[in-house]
Amino acid sequence: MNNNATMVRTSLTVLCAILFALPLWWVAVSALRPENDIFRYLSPLSWGTLLPLNFTLEHVVELWSGPFRLAIMNSIIVTTVTILVGLAICSAAAFALAIIDFPGRNIVFIVMVVSFLIPFDAIAVPLYQTMRNLNLQNTYTGLVLPGIGNGLAVFLLRQFFLGIPKELREAAMIDGMGWFGVFWRIYLPLSVPALISAALILFVFQWQAYLWPLLIAPAPDYKVAAVAIAQFSTQYDVNYALIFAAALFISLIPMVILTGFQRGFSASVASTGGKE
Amino acid sequence: MYLKTFRRSASVIALALAMPMAVTTTAQAQTVVNFLAEAADFVYAPVIEAFEAANPDIDIRYQQVPFEDLNAAIESRVGQGDSSIDVFAADTPRVPAFASRGYLPDEEANRERIEAAVPNPVDQEQVSWEGKIHAFPMWTSTQLLFYNRDLLEQAGIAEPTPTSPDDRLTWEELLDLAKQAQDAGAEWGFTFQQVDRYYQLQALYESAGAGPGLTGEGLLQPDLTNEGWVQTSAWYRDLYEDGIAPRGVSPNQTNDLFINGQVAFFYGGPWTFGRFEEAEGLNYGVTYVPYFEGGEPVTATGSWALAISPHAANPEAARRFVEFATLTPEGALATTESNPLPPVNAEAYEQWREKIAELTPKVGPAIDIITHELQNTAVGRPRTVGFVAFETVMNRVFSDLRNGAEVEPTLQAAEDQLRSQLARIR
Numbered sequence: 145m146n147n148n149a150t151m152v153r154t155s156l157t158v159l160c161a162i163l164f165a166l167p168l169w170w171v172a173v174s175a176l177r178p179e180n181d182i183f184r185y186l187s188p189l190s191w192g193t194l195l196p197l198n199f200t201l202e203h204v205v206e207l208w209s210g211p212f213r214l215a216i217m218n219s220i221i222v223t224t225v226t227i228l229v230g231l232a233i234c235s236a237a238a239f240a241l242a243i244i245d246f247p248g249r250n251i252v253f254i255v256m257v258v259s260f261l262i263p264f265d266a267i268a269v270p271l272y273q274t275m276r277n278l279n280l281q282n283t284y285t286g287l288v289l290p291g292i293g294n295g296l297a298v299f300l301l302r303q304f305f306l307g308i309p310k311e312l313r314e315a316a317m318i319d320g321m322g323w324f325g326v327f328w329r330i331y332l333p334l335s336v337p338a339l340i341s342a343a344l345i346l347f348v349f350q351w352q353a354y355l356w357p358l359l360i361a362p363a364p365d366y367k368v369a370a371v372a373i374a375q376f377s378t379q380y381d382v383n384y385a386l387i388f389a390a391a392l393f394i395s396l397i398p399m400v401i402l403t404g405f406q407r408g409f410s411a412s413v414a415s416t417g418g419k420e
Numbered sequence: 421m422y423l424k425t426f427r428r429s430a431s432v433i434a435l436a437l438a439m440p441m442a443v444t445t446t447a448q449a450q451t452v453v454n455f456l457a458e459a460a461d462f463v464y465a466p467v468i469e470a471f472e473a474a475n476p477d478i479d480i481r482y483q484q485v486p487f488e489d490l491n492a493a494i495e496s497r498v499g500q501g502d503s504s505i506d507v508f509a510a511d512t513p514r515v516p517a518f519a520s521r522g523y524l525p526d527e528e529a530n531r532e533r534i535e536a537a538v539p540n541p542v543d544q545e546q547v548s549w550e551g552k553i554h555a556f557p558m559w560t561s562t563q564l565l566f567y568n569r570d571l572l573e574q575a576g577i578a579e580p581t582p583t584s585p586d587d588r589l590t591w592e593e594l595l596d597l598a599k600q601a602q603d604a605g606a607e608w609g610f611t612f613q614q615v616d617r618y619y620q621l622q623a624l625y626e627s628a629g630a631g632p633g634l635t636g637e638g639l640l641q642p643d644l645t646n647e648g649w650v651q652t653s654a655w656y657r658d659l660y661e662d663g664i665a666p667r668g669v670s671p672n673q674t675n676d677l678f679i680n681g682q683v684a685f686f687y688g689g690p691w692t693f694g695r696f697e698e699a700e701g702l703n704y705g706v707t708y709v710p711y712f713e714g715g716e717p718v719t720a721t722g723s724w725a726l727a728i729s730p731h732a733a734n735p736e737a738a739r740r741f742v743e744f745a746t747l748t749p750e751g752a753l754a755t756t757e758s759n760p761l762p763p764v765n766a767e768a769y770e771q772w773r774e775k776i777a778e779l780t781p782k783v784g785p786a787i788d789i790i791t792h793e794l795q796n797t798a799v800g801r802p803r804t805v806g807f808v809a810f811e812t813v814m815n816r817v818f819s820d821l822r823n824g825a826e827v828e829p830t831l832q833a834a835e836d837q838l839r840s841q842l843a844r845i846r
Contacts, residue, residue, distance in 0.1 A: 180676065184676070268496075378458065378460055379458060380689075
């Protein structure tokens with residue numbers, strides 16, 4: 145009975161996994177077949193729908209020999225800098241809001257919580273004007289800045305910091321440690337899972353950003369991958385082969401990161417709910 | 421381990437952030453003209469190269485924005501007074517809205533030169549608003565009926581060889597042939613290339629004498645429930661209801677249907693020649709597009725113009741580039757080197773037609789059809805500041821009809837919605 149139940153559960157799990165993987169598989173296969181074959185086997189469904197019967201690497205080669213290579217490098221640079229600077233700023237802000245008692249602390253916290261409820265698209269145009277006044281168009285700085293102060297990341301880290309026993313902080317301060325020492329040597333080392341979660345939030349925001357890079361950095365040297373993919377579609381023609389090839393690579397990077405950090409992420413999710 | 425990585429990496433942040441500032445402060449000896457448009461880089465590369473060779477003191481920097489986002493980019497950048505855009509591509513139906521909002525300068529001073537280079541009044545109208553010219557016309561578009569010779573032969577249908585524009589098929593005749601082709605094995609009888617898009621479907625209503633769907637002062641009153649609109653919409657709906665044309669296919673997928681031999685007749689434009697010519701084994705011909713019996717032949721037209729931003733940082737250099745690309749034959753021809761659309765510059769068109777004439781032995785007299793339609797049957801989209809709102813609603817209406825929605829309630833709902841939306845614009 146138990147064996148049967150396990151088999152059913154396993155079968156259902158595998159079936160679900162296949163159903164989720166199918167669209168991505170079709171994208172991967174479409175990137176590896178001639179352009180004219182992409183929609184040829186959609187109806188009726190056949191082996192050709194899910195297997196590249198006329199295998200070709202033509203689109204992958206074309207993709208990497210064009211401007212997409214620079215665009216994905218730009219995305220990696222912008223995302224990496226956003227994560228590093230963003231973690232520094234968000235964790236410091238969260239530490240101040242969680243540990244340091246100062247007048248108006250709760251009001252500042254509420255403003256930050258509300259800030260992540262406002263859709264970014266709503267503030268993109270006025271923010272663009274500000275950045276333009278600062279002469280930050282077509283710069284990495286302009287691309288990175290809106291991503292580093294993330295209200296959700298601050299919220300997450302603050303909640304985690306609140307769960308760290310205050311006795312640790314008090315003991316350190318009695319021994320002569322200052323606020324920065326407490327933050328750097330006690331709170332950050334104890335908060336690695338939460339930092340990973342915050343980093344993933346910052347990563348996703350920047351990796352999938354489209355409207356902001358389109359506005360602030362349309363010059364070819366600063367184009368990011370999401371914008372570069374959209375440009376394979378023009379008014380009269382859509383180059384699905386290149387779109388699928390690019391989508392494959394742009395998905396691989398988050399996939400590798402999420403797989404690599406999944407333990408840290410799971411630990412974070414589990415421990416943010418606990419009191420100890 | 422993660423924390424150590426974080427700490428080490430923090431030291432490179434300052435350097436990473438400082439780098440772009442160094443790049444952007446590089447000394448520039450040339451005047452820079454920033455050019456914003458929707459086409460792929462390679463489309464404008466020949467004209468930019470030719471212009472820079474003749475004007476070494478000017479550096480044209482091309483910024484491509486996806487087609488769907490170009491108007492938003494123009495509104496947010498040019499509309500906000502951003503001087504970092506000197507030149508931009510303007511979709512001609514949007515000229516009235518852009519001009520009325522101050523995004524396009526008055527180019528009346530150049531009227532004589534524009535009219536000399538671009539003598540077709542339809543093309544001049546495409547860049548005008550309230551009697552004034554606001555941009556430089558660059559390209560135009562027209563329509564052809566493509567047919568798959570193999571599918572026609574399989575059905576025993578004689579090729580609709582174009583002998584004269586007066587002998588063109590009626591829609592009634594075409595759909596009979598399309599059904600015959602389907603009976604003989606073709607998956608689909610017919611499809612529009614730009615399904616559900618007002619751009620291509622406006623001609624149906626104009627051909628039936630139903631009008632463009634807008635009326636009144638400034639074309640700001642919807643007129644969708646007249647008899648002609650109801651009948652033509654029912655015809656469009658039945659095309660899909662009867663299974664002659666496919667549902668569930670987007671405009672971007674229709675080329676592939678024709679290339680893969682799945683459709684017998686295809687209503688497209690010169691922009692499709694590129695992919696059709698690359699497709700191995702595709703045996704096709706072209707003829708004049710059909711019209712409704714008792715009505716007039718009408719073809720969709722309009723394309724892109726070049727405009728100088730009223731806030732351009734370098735307006736004089738921008739003007740030199742725009743005039744080169746539109747008013748000189750060599751510049752206008754260079755804009756079509758990697759682009760499938762005809763130039764509106766008359767001298768450049770004569771040279772462009774030689775290139776398209778090379779297709780004649782294979783597909784039929786495409787260039788004669790294009791020339792005839794541009795000069796005799798072309799009707800532009802309505803010149804109104806409300807066009808964007810109108811087009812958005814209409815594209816949805818066509819999509820609903822294709823999916824089987826009832827004609828009269830659909831048109832009535834659209835008319836009510838547009839009456840309210842256009843009243844606000846008025």
